[in-house]
Amino acid sequence: MSESNPITVFATHAFEESDDYLRVFEFLESVDSFYYINVSKPENVPESGGLQAIKDELIEQIKASEAVIVLSSTYEDRPDIVKFIMDVATANEKGMIAVRPFGGLLETPGELLERCQEHIEWNNREIADALRRQARGEDTSRWEVLDFPGFDADGPTD
Secondary structure, eight states: OBTTBOEEEEEOOSSSOOHHHHHHHHHHHTSTTOOEEEOOOTTOOOSSSHHHHHHHHHHHHHHTOSEEEEEHHHHHHOHHHHHHHHHHHHHTTOEEEEEOOTTSSSOOOHHHHHHOSEEEOSOHHHHHHHHIIIIIOOOOOOOOOOOOTTEETTEEOO
16 A cells, blocks of 8 residues: 555445544544545435435445445444445455444444454554555554663663
8 A cells, every 4th residue: 555556445424424434534644654545425415316326326435445444333323324335345345344432432233243354443553454454455463662661672771
């Protein structure tokens, strides 16, 4: 993944920009050297055509993505739409990433856990790494480096 080859991302929405929907992209913006294109377009509400037009619009957006971020909050508000999105993602072999409910007070719905390939916390690195794995199959093994004052690689310092 590079600036010339960004990952295309779809985040679940019910044709509105919820707080969690916006939060996903705020988190991704804070990751250095992570390039993506948001192909989910909640503002593209079909003017006519009813339910079929809505489904067609969602199918088009999902097909344009490499991976789908499934938000628990969208599932709680509109399970019918999110189930349809997950069906389309599965049919088009798109990797799905479930993100825990923001704030840690609620649990992720069981259906999301069963159907998504990954289940992650609200953390900018976790979201970016999960997208790399699901969209491109990239290994993202990282090690956290912790510095302890008064110690170096050889033990305590004076």
